[in-house]
Amino acid sequence: MINRVFLFLILGSIAVFASNAVNAPRELNVSAIVMFLIFVGATLGITYWAAKRTKSAKDFYTAGGGITGFQNGMAIAGDYMSAASFLGISGLVYASGYDGLIYSIGFLVGWPVILFMIAEPLRNLGKYTFADVASYRLRQTPVRILAAFGSITTVILYLIAQMVGSGKLIQLLFGLNYEVAVFIVGILMILYVTFGGMLATTWVQIIKAFLLLSGATFMSVAVMAHYDFNFGKLFAHAVELKDVSIMAPGKLVSDPISAISLAVALIFGVAGLPHILMRFFTVSDAKEARKSVFYATGFIGYFYILTFIIGFGAIVMVLGKPEYLDLAKQAISGGQPILGGNNMAAIHLSHAVGGDFFLGFISAVAFATILAVVSGLTLAGASAISHDLYSSVIKKGQVDSVTEMKVSKMATVALGIIAILLGIAFESQNIAFVVGLAFAIAASANFPILFLSMYWRGLTTRGTVIGGSMGLATAVVLLILGPAVWVDVLKNAEAIFPYKYPALFSMTVAFIATYFFSVTDNSQSAKEEKEKFEAQFIRAQTGIGAEGASSH
Amino acid sequence: MHKDIVEVVKNDPNYKELVAKRTSFAVKLSIIMLLVYFGFILMIAYFPHVLGTPLSEGSVTTVGIPVGMGVIFFSFIITGIYTKRANGEFDDLNNKIKEKVKGM
Numbered sequence: 001m002i003n004r005v006f007l008f009l010i011l012g013s014i015a016v017f018a019s020n021a022v023n024a025p026r027e028l029n030v031s032a033i034v035m036f037l038i039f040v041g042a043t044l045g046i047t048y049w050a051a052k053r054t055k056s057a058k059d060f061y062t063a064g065g066g067i068t069g070f071q072n073g074m075a076i077a078g079d080y081m082s083a084a085s086f087l088g089i090s091g092l093v094y095a096s097g098y099d100g101l102i103y104s105i106g107f108l109v110g111w112p113v114i115l116f117m118i119a120e121p122l123r124n125l126g127k128y129t130f131a132d133v134a135s136y137r138l139r140q141t142p143v144r145i146l147a148a149f150g151s152i153t154t155v156i157l158y159l160i161a162q163m164v165g166s167g168k169l170i171q172l173l174f175g176l177n178y179e180v181a182v183f184i185v186g187i188l189m190i191l192y193v194t195f196g197g198m199l200a201t202t203w204v205q206i207i208k209a210f211l212l213l214s215g216a217t218f219m220s221v222a223v224m225a226h227y228d229f230n231f232g233k234l235f236a237h238a239v240e241l242k243d244v245s246i247m248a249p250g251k252l253v254s255d256p257i258s259a260i261s262l263a264v265a266l267i268f269g270v271a272g273l274p275h276i277l278m279r280f281f282t283v284s285d286a287k288e289a290r291k292s293v294f295y296a297t298g299f300i301g302y303f304y305i306l307t308f309i310i311g312f313g314a315i316v317m318v319l320g321k322p323e324y325l326d327l328a329k330q331a332i333s334g335g336q337p338i339l340g341g342n343n344m345a346a347i348h349l350s351h352a353v354g355g356d357f358f359l360g361f362i363s364a365v366a367f368a369t370i371l372a373v374v375s376g377l378t379l380a381g382a383s384a385i386s387h388d389l390y391s392s393v394i395k396k397g398q399v400d401s402v403t404e405m406k407v408s409k410m411a412t413v414a415l416g417i418i419a420i421l422l423g424i425a426f427e428s429q430n431i432a433f434v435v436g437l438a439f440a441i442a443a444s445a446n447f448p449i450l451f452l453s454m455y456w457r458g459l460t461t462r463g464t465v466i467g468g469s470m471g472l473a474t475a476v477v478l479l480i481l482g483p484a485v486w487v488d489v490l491k492n493a494e495a496i497f498p499y500k501y502p503a504l505f506s507m508t509v510a511f512i513a514t515y516f517f518s519v520t521d522n523s524q525s526a527k528e529e530k531e532k533f534e535a536q537f538i539r540a541q542t543g544i545g546a547e548g549a550s551s552h
Numbered sequence: 553m554h555k556d557i558v559e560v561v562k563n564d565p566n567y568k569e570l571v572a573k574r575t576s577f578a579v580k581l582s583i584i585m586l587l588v589y590f591g592f593i594l595m596i597a598y599f600p601h602v603l604g605t606p607l608s609e610g611s612v613t614t615v616g617i618p619v620g621m622g623v624i625f626f627s628f629i630i631t632g633i634y635t636k637r638a639n640g641e642f643d644d645l646n647n648k649i650k651e652k653v654k655g656m
Binding site: 117541 | 557561562570571574578579581582585586589592594596598601603604611612613614616617620621623624627628630631632634635638639643646649650653
């Protein structure tokens with residue numbers, strides 16, 4: 001039965017793909033489509049293989065817990081190296097040089113902090129979701145609801161950003177309609193996750209990370225080879241074509257408060273992203289969890305160095321070249337705009353260094369990247385619904401693993417449909433603030449409750465629920481009143497809250513409120529919760545009693 | 553977890569040593585990492601021209617390039633340092649603790 005549904009969906013999506021490709025308004029990129037179909041074929045093969053090995057909820061959420069540190073490091077890096085960061089950061093380097101490097105460093109430095117503070121206790125205390133840890137010694141129902149709400153909100157915001165970005169990118173790269181592109185991404189993601197669970201999602205992520213790193217390495221080497229592998233020569237040529245300002249900090253960081261607030265959102269937001277946290281349950285123990293972060297930091301750091309070279313490569317090899325020039329735009333606004341905007345800098349560079357074939361490869365990799373990232377996000381959202389809300393809150397833990405997995409699959413399909421609908425609804429909206437909001441919520445709601453539940457004996461249910469909710473509400477309200485929404489989206493003249501990034505303020509609110517409402521909580525249950533800390537801390541530190549890998 | 557295990561582990565000198573050493577190591581490394589990063593960010597916010605200074609007379613490469621790359625390498629190296637010590641020394645201590653409560 002499953003096989004037949006599977007086959008039907010594959011054939012269906014290929015048919016949609018093919019029929020639309022024929023009617024596409026824009027010139028078709030044949031090599032990109034062929035390479036993309038090969039990728040889809042291979043990943044669906046993996047999904048089929050994974051489906052046969054996914055028999056229990058544990059398999060579904062954590063791939064059975066038997067992923068190695070190296071594999072998980074690659075998968076974490078894959079979750080992080082989204083199409084937005086590949087194209088966005090190289091585009092930012094292309095446009096303003098050094099600022100792109102500053103931006104990417106912000107995304108990297110959260111990882112050491114995760115390793116030192118979060119990875120190990122998370123692995124030792126949790127089972128499937130970070131709510132397992134937050135609610136370990138607190139009252140299940142309120143804490144799970146709060147954590148699940150934080151997870152689902154973060155996931156949906158992130159999904160909107162990915163879906164809209166992917167629709168536009170695929171439209172541009174493959175000449176498909178926006179709606180069709182969003183639809184294909186949604187359907188393939190549902191297939192990977194419902195049938196293959198975490199095992200398929202992880203392997204899709206690993207393969208994509210490998211392809212993306214290989215492609216980016218090739219581009220960087222090709223660029224550097226032109227300059228005898230001498231950075232000085234590359235920079236000198238780039239400065240000649242643009243101006244000397246690209247070698248120094250520019251407009252990205254305007255005032256110190258914004259700079260610090262953005263840094264806070266990036267560092268602590270990563271430690272509150274549910275799809276990243278979930279990956280720590282796929283390895284067998286704390287040792288592998290640490291290795292995962294070490295490898296992930298290496299891959300991500302390497303990737304950011306490559307995007308920096310690629311951005312400069314695009315300055316010297318794409319800027320001003322007639323074949324990449326957007327003549328229509330130039331006629332209106334002057335300058336030397338490139339086709340598809342600055343975010344296409346890396347894509348054009350792939351053509352400049354490797355011709356149509358390599359352009360096809362990089363386009364297919366960009367598409368694959370979107371698929372892999374939305375799959376991981378959807379799985380994290382689905383597990384918050386099935387594991388935290390359904391199994392722990394509604395059924396009070398009295399549910400067998402097969403039923404829980406079924407609910408999880410239904411949640412995946414529902415989230416997939418929601419993602420498609422939101423992707424279409426937000427097509428022409430200004431969604432630049434969405435990822436910022438996801439990070440702000442992760443840093444202000446998810447991270448404080450996770451961190452305090454691990455390390456602070458005095459934390460109580462009341463403190464967690466009030467503090468976490470206040471952090472979440474503050475992040476949302478300040479973002480709406482800030483320049484990103486109040487001015488850019490709602491078109492008011494001046495922002496009520498002057499800073500673009502609210503995390504510094506909202507995270508502080510969350511910590512203070514959690515502290516205040518915990519220490520003033522004199523209830524009997526608060527006393528019991530504090531008494532349970534010792535046993536929890538021992539398990540967090542030593543792993544005694546922690547979830548192991550499944551036997552197969 | 554069984555109450556007896558909690559009692560045994562709590563009073564195990566190896567456990568005390570593990571928690572003390574690892575906590576202090578993790579806190580120190582976290583502070584170093586945050587100092588390096590916030591130092592970098594505050595330098596951009598207050599003294600952007602420092603990072604924009606050429607490395608040498610007539611060179612276009614600025615001080616900011618090695619500094620930025622340095623922060624990336626530093627992040628990677630510091631995770632390596634922690635992982636190496638935790639997967640060696642700390643895990644050895646941890647195994648001794650686990651050995652003691654085995655079968656309880």
